[in-house]
Amino acid sequence: MNSRRMVVFILFLLVVFPRSSLGNQMAGDEQKIFIVCSLEAFAGIAQRIGGDYVVTDYIVPEGMDPHSYSLSPDDVEKAGKADIIVLANSRFLSLEADLKEAIQEMNQSKIFLDFDDYDYYGITILPAPGIEENYHGYWLYPDNAIAIAKAIKNALVMLMPSYVDVFEVNLNEFIREVEALKSEMLNLAEEKGLRQKGVLLAVPATAYIALSFGMIPKAMILKAPGSYASSQEIMNIEEKIKSGEIVLALCPESMRNSKPGQILRDIQSRTSVPIAYVRVFALSGLKDYVSLLAYNLGVIGSLDAQSRVTSDVKELCAYLGIALLFVAMIAIVEAFIIFRMRRSAEEVLYE
Structure with a gap:
């Protein structure tokens, strides 16, 4: 679909x-x-x-x-x-x-x-x-x-x-x-290639959202109240993301700016893993529970567009980086040529 x-x-x-x-x-x-x-x-x-x-x-x-x-x-x-x-x-x-x-x-x-x-x-x-x-x-x-x-x-x-x-x-x-x-x-997850794929959870409650889409929870940031993934565990999580074992992170919308949400954004900055912000405890203006499910369905459904935007921005940054490097190299070469020309001119002048 x-x-x-x-x-x-x-x-x-x-x-x-x-x-x-x-x-x-x-x-x-x-x-x-x-x-x-x-x-x-x-x-x-x-x-x-x-x-x-x-x-x-x-x-x-x-x-x-x-x-x-x-x-x-x-x-x-x-x-x-x-x-x-x-x-x-x-x-x-x-x-x-x-x-x-x-x-x-x-x-x-x-x-x-x-x-x-x-x-x-x-x-x-x-x-x-x-x-x-x-x-x-x-x-x-x-x-x-x-x-x-x-x-x-x-x-x-x-x-x-x-x-x-x-x-x-x-x-x-x-x-x-x-x-x-x-x-x-389940149909949407199949269409997007998310079925049976690994997911990183901000908190345990998001596990049921992942499982509803046929995805597999692989790791978690907040394991229990006040207990967060260690530095070593976060390194292991990032390795799983880079290897493709984890393809998505789930975070409650209400915890976007809390510590679990911040840790996820830090991981995202290093790995580019997409984060889906879902509803868990509150309806937040939605009319009922069915609307809650539909909202989370829409969040997962919009992941491609978000990924494309992120990919385009990163690609643009990469091109800009290459361009800046190229300009810097040209400037260095030009500076070297100018330096050699000045040296040659000075040698001729003093002869």
């Missing part, structure tokens, strides 16, 4: 896919379900399944690392008003464990959705370089997003059983769109 057809395909997914009349009905006077998610990406899934019958919000602000974020009193108050609280993995993220504890201390009855609820519908946890079971960013794997959506739909039916058909329609539409994007990711 060429670039133009890919753009049309994405627009078709995001704009043209018909919505069910059930899914588009306004809730009217019916009390809407308030869903608070720890991460915005989960809120994007919940909104698609609940449609007009839910209001969603999230805890971790855009650009913040969930591992280092600390709950505020406002966060706890917000979650205290929710009917459903959606977590990624409270055994993995301390902020989620703290949130559950805070809500329980308030003696409030809430529906909590957590990793085990999604795992019931078939979560796939895959490895990353140096990590046997990578729980970072597992929701970015399309099959896992479908499992999360099924758990959310089940919770919504518990609170609004009379709208089971609405939520079922929304879930089926979500699955259809995610499956279509899943296929397009």
Whole structure:
């Protein structure tokens, strides 16, 4: 599929896919379900399944690392008003464990959705370089997003059983769109020669993006909170890039200017490896989770254009360097000739 057809395909997914009349009905006077998610990406899934019958919000602000974020009193108050609280993995993220504890201390009855609820519908946890079971960013794997959506739909039916058909329609539409994007990711990677190619990760969460495109994570900059690749490991990474074992780097857009992003740019300056800046935790203005997948698809799809620009600039710099060297050589030769001519003139004059 060429670039133009890919753009049309994405627009078709995001704009043209018909919505069910059930899914588009306004809730009217019916009390809407308030869903608070720890991460915005989960809120994007919940909104698609609940449609007009839910209001969603999230805890971790855009650009913040969930591992280092600390709950505020406002966060706890917000979650205290929710009917459903959606977590990624409270055994993995301390902020989620703290949130559950805070809500329980308030003696409030809430529906909590957590990793085990999604795992019931078939979560796939895959490895990353140096990590046997990578729980970072597992929701970015399309099959896992479908499992999360099924758990959310089940919770919504518990609170609004009379709208089971609405939520079922929304879930089926979500699955259809995610499956279509899943296929397009693999097709695009095949078209660009990225299938089964090695990828350098800024952080573990980007592993699931690489795997969704059929690429192979080979190395990682941030291995754990506060633990970065050593100088020797970076040298090994650069050797793999130069040998062609690694052909691409993935970095969350929100971490472009953080230490992992800076290290990637340093590596790029020495190796010319292209960097794709993808969305991981936040939607950043995108309307829902499907838009998040489509955005990352577009980022990978634009790599050729970026590579051509980089290649053209480097080629121009190379030509300029050669030209400057040539001019310098001419100047040296001319200076030598002028020097010899002056010496000859002086010898004739003094004779």
